Amino acid sequence: MQAIDDLVSASGASVALLLNLSGGKDSTRMLGFIRQHFPTVKTYAVMADTGFEHVKPVPAVDWCRQLAAGFGLPLTVVRNPNKTYVVMVRRRGMFPSAQFRQCTSDLKRGPIQKFLRTLPEKVVINCMADVLQKAGFRVAVLRSTVATDKREAWYEKQLKEGVEVVICHPRLVETGLDLLAFPTLYFYETGYSLHTLRQASRRSWRIGQHLPVRVKFLAYSGIMQETCIRHMGKKMLVALMMEGKFSGEGLQSLDAKDEDPDSKVYVYRGGKRYSLELQK
Numbered sequence: 001m002q003a004i005d006d007l008v009s010a011s012g013a014s015v016a017l018l019l020n021l022s023g024g025k026d027s028t029r030m031l032g033f034i035r036q037h038f039p040t041v042k043t044y045a046v047m048a049d050t051g052f053e054h055v056k057p058v059p060a061v062d063w064c065r066q067l068a069a070g071f072g073l074p075l076t077v078v079r080n081p082n083k084t085y086v087v088m089v090r091r092r093g094m095f096p097s098a099q100f101r102q103c104t105s106d107l108k109r110g111p112i113q114k115f116l117r118t119l120p121e122k123v124v125i126n127c128m129a130d131v132l133q134k135a136g137f138r139v140a141v142l143r144s145t146v147a148t149d150k151r152e153a154w155y156e157k158q159l160k161e162g163v164e165v166v167i168c169h170p171r172l173v174e175t176g177l178d179l180l181a182f183p184t185l186y187f188y189e190t191g192y193s194l195h196t197l198r199q200a201s202r203r204s205w206r207i208g209q210h211l212p213v214r215v216k217f218l219a220y221s222g223i224m225q226e227t228c229i230r231h232m233g234k235k236m237l238v239a240l241m242m243e244g245k246f247s248g249e250g251l252q253s254l255d256a257k258d259e260d261p262d263s264k265v266y267v268y269r270g271g272k273r274y275s276l277e278l279q280k
Contacts, residue, residue: 048108051084078111142168170200
């Protein structure tokens with residue numbers, strides 16, 4: 001809480017807080033906590049409508065709007081424009097499980113993140129950068145505001161200024177960059193795009209690299225992060241098998257079993273779809 005106070009004092013009106021308000025007791029209590037301890041900070045209450053919310057005794061959107069109004073805030077409702085909960089279940093032929101919560105990743109987190117990128121506030125709270133700086137590292141953060149054709153020059157400038165660690169989203173470096181000066185890559189979020197993961201993880205393993213290259217993945221065990229990283233390992237293993245590459249090392253070695261239907265690779269021939277699955 002002290003860190004937020006310091007950030008607000010230093011940045012003033014360019015800082016805002018955003019809360020995912022579902023209408024349940026946990027998010028409502030958190031909203032009350034924020035308004036009690038940070039009453040002067042700009043706060044956004046956002047509800048992610050999955051398209052399958054309760055309508056009785058009170059529609060979910062109306063209920064969340066009443067809760068937000070009770071704390072003096074308007075409610076912003078966001079949705080996935082391409083599918084609802086019912087559409088997702090029909091496409092997959094199964095309900096989301098406690099292990100693979102696609103309703104959260106596809107219908108809540110994605111739309112909220114899109115809304116977050118439209119906000120006028122300029123300060124993004126990056127806890128990782130703060131921790132590294134306090135540990136004595138010189139840190140820079142590459143943001144999407146740096147144009148694609150300017151990113152190589154941006155990296156060269158950071159190196160001249162003595163930067164030791166660069167933090168960025170994998171999509172910002174997935175193509176067109178040779179990060180020879182950064183042979184060690186840490187992923188503390190992988191996302192679900194195998195193409196982005198494979199491209200970004202090879203940015204320092206390029207022609208001309210003379211240093212040992214290490215790629216590491218960080219995740220807390222027992223939560224969605226572990227589920228995601230195991231899921232990506234399975235997808236990586238199947239992709240490598242299709243390319244004729246067999247390896248028991250790296251991310252693809254996390255889990256040998258194939259229990260998630262999303263880790264299948266589908267091949268289309270003559271208008272028919274065939275699935276390639278791992279065999280024990």
